[in-house]
Amino acid sequence: LRGTLQLKNISYGIEPMEAVSGFVHMIYEEKYDNISVPLLGETKTYSYNNIYYHIRKSSERTEFFKLHPQYLEIYIVVDKNLLKPIGIQCRKPSDECDFPEYCNGVSSHCVADTYARDGQSCNSGDAFCFGGRCRIHTKQCRELIGGASRGGPFACYDEVNSRGDRYGNCGRTFCAYANLLCGKLVCAWPHKALVSRANLSIIYTHVREEMCVSTFRVTEKIPKNPWTAIDLPEERDDTFVQDGTVCGPDMYCLRFACVEVQYQIPTARCNSTYCNSHGVCNNLNHCQCEKGFDPPTCLEKKGEFGSIDDGHKAP
Known part of the structure; x- marks a missing residue:
């Protein structure tokens, strides 16, 4: 199917995508030097919602399309029209070691899951987080x-x-x-x-x-x-x-062995000092800040919280 569609004095060409299987077409804006001369002849004028559209067609192909009608279904998607506003919670925490995630206003999907880094204490200090769960x-x-x-x-x-x-x-x-x-x-x-x-x-x-x-x-x-x-x-x-379960003072299980937690944590990438003692490190080694503190380094700021990964801040 080939043709031209005119909307509000702008002409769009319709061409089949020969390299793609199926009834797939490309629509593009037509531009030409002499705007006073139309590319194709005009026929009837149709109105929709009080907006008038001129449908252009080639007189040579009129009989062909009368005998062999074909239809092209066009979907017009308004960018971001269906996206929830930034800051709307899209995933609830499933454990005390898990963090909530929020819509970032850009993607139609919830951001990646974030949770406390392995080795973070939980259960009032009697256990450790591992894989987003308190073990x-x-x-x-x-x-x-x-x-x-x-x-x-x-x-x-x-x-x-x-x-x-x-x-x-x-x-x-x-x-x-x-x-x-x-x-x-x-x-x-x-x-x-x-x-x-x-x-x-x-x-x-x-x-x-x-x-x-x-x-x-x-x-x-x-x-x-x-x-x-x-x-x-x-x-x-x-x-x-389960891995991450306490097996001694400051020790947890890992692959059948009882190991010291301090040697399993990449503190050089994220630590309590970097988070200014107002946050913990998440699984991406970024600070998860307390309420009233702004990521990425958890400096005091009213209304702020969370991390740069949870989606609540504009990317």
Whole structure:
């Protein structure tokens, strides 16, 4: 389909896009030197909303289009007309380690997720953020087996994760003493009724005054390791302690090992001093400022907050 469309004394050419499959056309503004002479002859005048349009056509092709009518559907998109104003919240925080995001007034999509950098303290200083979530033993136990379960004491972990089987391990083998808290998740179970969860095999171990529970996720997949069913940290499921979970003073679990947090944080790129002690570093190593402080360095400014990544400030 080829032709010319005139709107408000401006002529637009319509040409097929031969290099593109399907009924795709290009529309462009026509410009020519002698504006007193039209490119094509004019026919009937049509009005729409009290605006008159002159439709030009070639007299040589009139009969062809009468016999073979074709239609071109045109969509006119008003730039930014449907975009929400800057500063409208588009994603709520899902955890105390997660931050809200806002529409930036430019994109039709919410900005990338931002959250506290791994190693930031949470749960009143008793836990660490990791991957945007506050990693707490008891929370993991209740998500896995429910009830009033809680994170097991060290004696439970010592008894279970030193076994080196499917219910207690640090991957291919048993956990070394320093890493006992970073293998299988061991929970304290206070109920008389047994745990009931689909596809979950459970062992109960009575240690001192606690009933310790450890689990194994039953699947149809044949395990690579017949003893522990897992070789690498990447193969872990929800029956293992999550990375970022506390395993000692200023230490958290990372890939089956209990490591010091300070050596895992890139403080040279972002730190409390850079944020002027009024913000924390996010996963992009930028300051997430408290209310009343302006990013990127959290200087005092009424009404400001957040980071340069959360979308609430004009890009």
